[in-house]
Amino acid sequence: MANPERQCCACRQVHPKGELLRFVLGPNRLPVLDLRDKLPGRGAYLCPRRACIRKGLQPKGVPRALEAKPPEQSAEELRIEALDGLERLLREQLGHAHRFGAVVWGSDRVTDALSAGQADWVLIAVDAAQRTVTDMCSRAGGDRVFRAPAKSELGGVLGPAEVGVATVTHPRMADKIQALAVRWNRLREENGDGQG
Ligand SMILES: [Zn+2]
Known part of the structure; x- marks a missing residue:
């Protein structure tokens, strides 16, 4: 069965897509968490770990991958x-x-x-x-x-x-x-x- 893999924007390791957190570009150019894996558009991915979320929300992580603004939530809120x-x-x-x-x-x-x-x-x-x-x-x-x-x-x-x-x-x-x-x-x- 096809099990596509994606790279985490923070640690750069590759994992099955279903095991990562997916973000897409949302309203007001803010990244939006897409837990259902359904929202259209290019996705950016992070491991579901505190360290990767913290690093991945920095400008060089998810925001750069999606050409988005940094999210308004803190890593812990997210x-x-x-x-x-x-x-x-x-x-x-x-x-x-x-x-x-x-x-x-x-x-x-x-x-x-x-x-x-x-x-x-x-x-x-x-x-x-x-x-x-x-x-x-x-x-x-x-x-x-x-x-x-x-x-x-x-x-x-x-x-x-x-x-x-x-x-x-x-x-x-x-x-x-x-x-x-x-x-x-x-x-x-x-x-x-x-x-x-
Ligand atoms: Zn990671």
Whole structure:
């Protein structure tokens, strides 16, 4: 499957496009964060890391790549905006996949989906028990496990009161949700409450 790569305007490393923050030129020649990857025009990309956001908002980074003015937000404001926006999109896209019948939840059913090759990553609520995390990391592989909003929030999207573990079985939806989860996890790890 095509997985285009883009260069971060700050550290100059190349990463899959879906794992980077995309900016486009917006109104008043200001850069706009495009979390849905939908806005038209040339994009400029940054790693979802505090250091790259800080450096990338300097005139030589995103503003120069887009011929834009420097953004009005600080790097930290932008990081929080991206974190909140990605969390909202993660819930929205999970809800969409759920209505499509493409979300499986609960440790046993997620394990079955992994074994059957119907899924290849796992979302685990940030407040799930550590043994759940350890268990899922051994089943899916540590780099295939992503933290997700709290159990009650996943439950709010999927129906039961609380959901600790979930995955998505529709390949295209799974890719989209995984890309949101990767960015959300990287940004969140630097909040100080992440799993490092
Ligand atoms: Zn970077």
